[in-house]
Amino acid sequence: MSGHTVATHLVASLAEHGVRKVFGVPSESFTTLMEALRAEPALTFVTARHEGGAAFMAEAHAAASDGVGVVLGGRAVGAANLSIGVHTARENSTPLLVLVGQMNSRHRGREGFQETDVAAFLGPVAKHAVEESDPRRVPDAVDRALQLALRGRRGPVVLSLPEDVFDHPADAAPARPATVTRPEPSAADAAALRALLSRAERPVVIAGAGVKQAGAEANLVAFSEAWQIPVVAAWRRHDVFPNDHPRYAGHLQMGTHPELVATVREADLVLALGARLNEITTQGYTAPDRRQRVVQVDVEPGQLGKTYPLVLGVHADALHTLRALGAPSAPRDPAWADQRRAAYLRVTTVEPAEHPDRVDNRQIVRALRAGLPDDAIVTNDAGNFAGWLHTFFRFPLARTYVGAASGAMGYALPAAIGAKLAEPDRTVVSVSGDGGFLMTVQELETAVRLRLSLVALVFNNNMYGSIRMHQERAYPGRVIGSDLGNPDLVGLARAFGAFGARVTADADFPAVLRTALDQPGPAVIEIVTDPEQISVWSTLTQLREGTT
Incomplete structure (x- = not known):
């Protein structure tokens, strides 16, 4: 790796992870990095007119491509402008690498131009935020940032790098994608969930981002057909289930029609599959109410029971969970699912x-x-x-x-x-x-x-x-x-x-x-x-x- 710098190492690491577009607004804080981007044919820098717009572009590019988004911002002002995109990526569970060009290390602590603690500033809205001023440690920091963005509940990771680290030599090989393992439900959890579903007469699935990020949409369709379960989409997860399918029962949004909310409120078992059960999805934490039986499946253990008491919390990936559940042991009555589909058609046609x-x-x-x-x-x-x-x-x-x-x-x-x-x-x-x-x-x-x-x-x-x-x-x-x-x-x-x-x-x-x-x-x-x-x-x- 002789002749490589921190900047060229970083750019090569992005290319290894399949990144093809880097979004941002140019800054004097990372001109060396910009030069490395210019020299890398696999990457294109997309210049936006505002860092907030650049961050939205990067987040949406990641969502549409199922890859990692990358956005660049400079120092305090650029970091402040792009913070809205960091928050959005966190709420959307979108993998986003946020690179902030920090001021020169030797000027820190003296109220240098546009000085701020970037990690402390963006940390509360990011999955993780860190500043690395030792050029020898930057390659490891890049590798860790990319892995953190993709592991568990995906999200934005902020890496702040002082402008003086970029042209330091870097002998490490580019960071390469690591295998991201997705947790599987234990045999006991799968059996318990099957038992709950088998006893339920009016079950419903609330499907969230975890289904989309697991690539489990087709599996959810097969599951709903086999178990005769209506599926509702969590807030702004419209495409998690085909809306023209007989088992689709609507989207939980602001101002959801009462007929659609009733699908959740009348259920005797609510299965939150990769869904956070946030304020809007649950209509202000009223659907389901706290007396209903709720099962939650999520790759992030901290989400289990965060907003509702659970009869079962399963730390697992949606795809693995659906595969483990398989088909019911006996045919199920489709009347409940048909009723909820009819309600959806009645108010949305x-x-x-x-x-x-x-x-x-x-x-x-x-x-x-x-x-x-x-x-x-x-x-x-x-x-x-x-x-x-x-x-x-x-x-x-x-x-x-x-x-x-x-x-x-x-x-x-x-x-x-x-x-x-x-x-x-x-x-x-x-x-x-x-x-x-x-x-x-x-x-x-x-x-x-x-x-x-x-x-x-x-x-x-x-x-x-x-x-x-x-x-x-x-x-x-x-x-x-x-x-x-x-x-x-x-x-x-x-x-x-x-x-x-x-x-x-x-x-x-x-x-x-x-x-x-x-x-x-x-x-x-x-x-x-x-x-x-x-x-x-x-x-x-x-x-x-x-x-x-």
């Missing part, structure tokens, strides 16, 4: 209609699904507009959804860029509200520069809709801070060099979507929506009158 004078968001979502190939990747932002997507859009295939369980605004557009770079031959669509879109709209330049053919839908009601909804519920008619003034979004898209179009009637949307999908570069479709229709199930007037 949209009959075709066209309105030449207004936008009905349900029709936009229906037409969007009809206008996209089954394997299209959809990313979405946070906001009330997402309720229509979460409720009415159907994901027939695995690995077709990339979303932020953190609820971060501004995620969708940079996430679409990351996903498109991971899957260049697939259709990619981002879905945002006007509030979230304008938080990271500068990344539209990134998409134009990279000539990425993707479509960004923007539901525009000139407000922070979810905040307005909460205001109107608590203080009807008394509004502060949630009204927005927006630029001409079509003109803005064109100023960036993207295609832009505006839809003011849902009847026009299918044709506009077809045109946008045919563009050689990015396209923005502004969808002008009625502020009165504040959410899927209520209007502003109803909130003010207290009738919802």
